[in-house]
Amino acid sequence: MKHFKNLSAPYVVWALIFIVVSLFMVIFYAFTGETGQFTTQHFVRFFSGSTLGTLFQSLKIALISTVICLIIGYPLAYIIAMSTSGRYRATAIMLIVIPMWMNFLLRTYAWVTILSKNGILNSLLRMVGLGPLDILYTDWAVVLGMVYNFLPFMILPIYTVLEKMDQGLIEAAADLGCNKVLTFVKVIFPLSLPGVVSGVAMVFIPAISTFEITALLGGNKTNLIGNVIEQQFTVTGDWHYGSAISVVLMLFLLVSLFFTDREERDKVHASASDMVDTHQDVAFPETNQQEVHYD
Amino acid sequence: MTLQIELKNINKAFDDHPVLVDLNLGIEEDEFLTLLGPSGCGKTTILRLIGGFETPDSGSIIFEGRDITHLPPYLRPVNTLFQQYALFPHLNVYENIAFGLRIKKIQEAEIKKRVGEMLNLVNLRGFDKRRVESLSGGQQQRIAMARALVNRPEVLLLDEPLGALDLKLRKDMQVELKRIQQETGITFIFVTHDQEEALTLSDRIVVLNEGVIQQIGTPIGIYNEPSNAYVADFVGESNIIEGVMHRDYDVTFSNHRFVCVDVGFKTDEKVDVVIRPEDVEIVSPQEGMLTGRVLSCLFLGVHYEMRIDTGNEVYLAHSTIARDVGDTVGIRVIPDNIHVMRKG
Ligand SMILES: Nc1ncnc2c1ncn2[C@@H]1O[C@H](COP(=O)(O)OP(=O)(O)OP(=O)(O)O)[C@@H](O)[C@H]1O
Ligand SMILES: [Mg+2]
Numbered sequence: 001m002k003h004f005k006n007l008s009a010p011y012v013v014w015a016l017i018f019i020v021v022s023l024f025m026v027i028f029y030a031f032t033g034e035t036g037q038f039t040t041q042h043f044v045r046f047f048s049g050s051t052l053g054t055l056f057q058s059l060k061i062a063l064i065s066t067v068i069c070l071i072i073g074y075p076l077a078y079i080i081a082m083s084t085s086g087r088y089r090a091t092a093i094m095l096i097v098i099p100m101w102m103n104f105l106l107r108t109y110a111w112v113t114i115l116s117k118n119g120i121l122n123s124l125l126r127m128v129g130l131g132p133l134d135i136l137y138t139d140w141a142v143v144l145g146m147v148y149n150f151l152p153f154m155i156l157p158i159y160t161v162l163e164k165m166d167q168g169l170i171e172a173a174a175d176l177g178c179n180k181v182l183t184f185v186k187v188i189f190p191l192s193l194p195g196v197v198s199g200v201a202m203v204f205i206p207a208i209s210t211f212e213i214t215a216l217l218g219g220n221k222t223n224l225i226g227n228v229i230e231q232q233f234t235v236t237g238d239w240h241y242g243s244a245i246s247v248v249l250m251l252f253l254l255v256s257l258f259f260t261d262r263e264e265r266d267k268v269h270a271s272a273s274d275m276v277d278t279h280q281d282v283a284f285p286e287t288n289q290q291e292v293h294y295d
Numbered sequence: 296m297t298l299q300i301e302l303k304n305i306n307k308a309f310d311d312h313p314v315l316v317d318l319n320l321g322i323e324e325d326e327f328l329t330l331l332g333p334s335g336c337g338k339t340t341i342l343r344l345i346g347g348f349e350t351p352d353s354g355s356i357i358f359e360g361r362d363i364t365h366l367p368p369y370l371r372p373v374n375t376l377f378q379q380y381a382l383f384p385h386l387n388v389y390e391n392i393a394f395g396l397r398i399k400k401i402q403e404a405e406i407k408k409r410v411g412e413m414l415n416l417v418n419l420r421g422f423d424k425r426r427v428e429s430l431s432g433g434q435q436q437r438i439a440m441a442r443a444l445v446n447r448p449e450v451l452l453l454d455e456p457l458g459a460l461d462l463k464l465r466k467d468m469q470v471e472l473k474r475i476q477q478e479t480g481i482t483f484i485f486v487t488h489d490q491e492e493a494l495t496l497s498d499r500i501v502v503l504n505e506g507v508i509q510q511i512g513t514p515i516g517i518y519n520e521p522s523n524a525y526v527a528d529f530v531g532e533s534n535i536i537e538g539v540m541h542r543d544y545d546v547t548f549s550n551h552r553f554v555c556v557d558v559g560f561k562t563d564e565k566v567d568v569v570i571r572p573e574d575v576e577i578v579s580p581q582e583g584m585l586t587g588r589v590l591s592c593l594f595l596g597v598h599y600e601m602r603i604d605t606g607n608e609v610y611l612a613h614s615t616i617a618r619d620v621g622d623t624v625g626i627r628v629i630p631d632n633i634h635v636m637r638k639g
Contacts, residue, residue, distance in 0.1 A: 172377060175346060175443075
């Protein structure tokens with residue numbers, strides 16, 4: 001490993017410029033006013049204004065999405081990982097990963113046509129004599145978009161842990177008197193927790209800061225913290241306030257991730273990110289900063 | 296001695312490749328039975344069948360009169376000491392040992408008492424709170440042992456439990472294993488491919504080759520009276536020489552007619568003659584039944600190991616007196632030490 005140390009220099013420089021410097025710029029903007037003087041007024045404004053409510057709303061929606069991802073993702077990962085056929089496992093994982101190769105916005109936009117008043121969903125419902133279901137431009141459409149987009153990030157780390165699990169431990173549990181259910185409760189699930197923690201982090205972080213999904217599927221009815229930040233930069237032009245909200249969000253994530261076992265999560269993270277290279281093509285500028293921050 | 300486990304006409308194949316062929320084996324209560332054989336001969340498969348991790352293609356497994364062939368592992372009164380220990384990494388030493396008892400919903404006070412007893416038994420008092428990853432191989436092995444024994448199984452299956460240990464630790468653990476088996480009175484079914492280990496520990500040894508039982512017997516019986524050349528070769532070192540059995544008590548090998556103690560062969564039947572190296576006496580050329588030249592002489596601690604070329608064969612001999620390489624020596628074998636075997 002030592003030999004490669006010098007080779008990492010370009011990456012260190014890259015990381016310095018694009019991560020550390022930009023992070024400091026955000027913090028700098030957050031604590032300065034129009035004329036560049038030090039101020040905490042943006043934070044005061046944040047905690048006294050309506051944006052705080054938006055943060056809690058974002059939190060709620062991100063949490064719901066994360067929980068749904070976990071409820072769907074864990075059993076799916078489990079079923080795939082427990083299959084004895086390597087071909088089947090590879091195919092199943094492929095099917096989960098392939099949609100992520102499509103452009104993120106395109107994928108999300110597809111849901112607009114599916115969910116719209118005369119879209120595919122409602123046509124189908126009408127055929128069986130139900131509906132119409134008007135969920136486009138509601139919170140539920142946003143949750144749906146989040147679950148759809150982030151589910152692979154829940155499945156893959158959990159799958160990685162389950163797939164690597166020592167079969168000997170499962171046999172040992174059976175040997176010591178565990179039936180299938182007890183084996184799961186006492187051995188498989190506890191040992192898969194690092195994957196769960198990793199999956200939750202990988203879904204929750206983008207979910208709380210996304211603005212594209214909200215913009216496309218939530219219309220103008222749903223406004224989440226990511227959108228507020230975006231608007232500060234693109235519409236209002238108040239970089240200082242936008243940066244301040246970003247800082248609050250970062251601190252918030254930092255605290256919520258502080259309690260997870262870092263070492264174990266890193267292990268899973270590393271192996272899972274081999275498969276989830278696509279994480280980069282789902283470009284979330286603000287998440288990148290936060291990830292560096294908590295890692 | 297009463298029969299505890301019976302394997303009846305067991306056949307097992309993996310991907311059309313037969314691993315066990317019509318295997319019959321009876322295991323007695325409280326005995327230390329060793330399955331001995333080369334790698335891939337089906338030892339682990341036999342243990343897994345008894346443990347419930349595999350089902351035979353045909354045949355049945357009887358436990359104390361009850362057919363358990365299709366009983367899942369968690370309902371069988373046996374526990375396994377796995378080759379890789381398989382300790383639970385998310386639990387500490389205490390919780391690993393208590394695992395089986397908690398599943399059986401045993402009272403907390405009783406669990407505490409029994410785990411304590413086990414830690415004593417395996418000489419690891421005070422290790423309760425340790426993470427299993429922080430233990431050495433030998434310690435992990437003993438915790439795995441405690442985790443299995445705490446359930447007071449009627450039978451313990453041990454799959455090469457000492458395989459991963461170094462020689463010194465291995466010897467210590469052999470003594471420990473034997474002691475524990477005698478103290479607890481649990482039937483041990485032990486797997487190894489180390490013949491010395493098998494001879495040291497077992498009440499009875501089952502020698503296997505390619506899924507077929509070659510011989511079942513006590514260590515002394517197997518060593519002294521191997522039933523065929525394969526067993527003789529596998530258990531201990533042997534000279535195996537081709538010969539002709541003329542009639543009872545009369546055999547020729549290495550161009551010399553010997554008196555032996557074997558009977559019941561056809562007239563002039565071709566046979567294998569087995570002689571243990573320690574039974575090859577080295578004498579002066581005049582006194583020898585055969586003569587040969589010393590090819591090599593190695594000091595092995597207690598004795599010298601010599602290879603002696605008689606022109607037809609090379610004999611392996613153990614002796615406490617060294618001879619020079621190149622010397623001509625005589626070889627004598629007394630009738631009792633000549634073992635004549637049918638060709639396998
Ligand atoms: N699950 C399996 N699938 C396919 N083949 C198997 C399986 N388990 C065992 N075998 C084969 O069965 C044969 C016997 O295996 P087994 O593990 O019983 O041998 P062993 O005597 O324990 O050998 P070793 O001393 O190397 O552990 C081997 O040829 C092995 O390749
Ligand atoms: Mg084996």
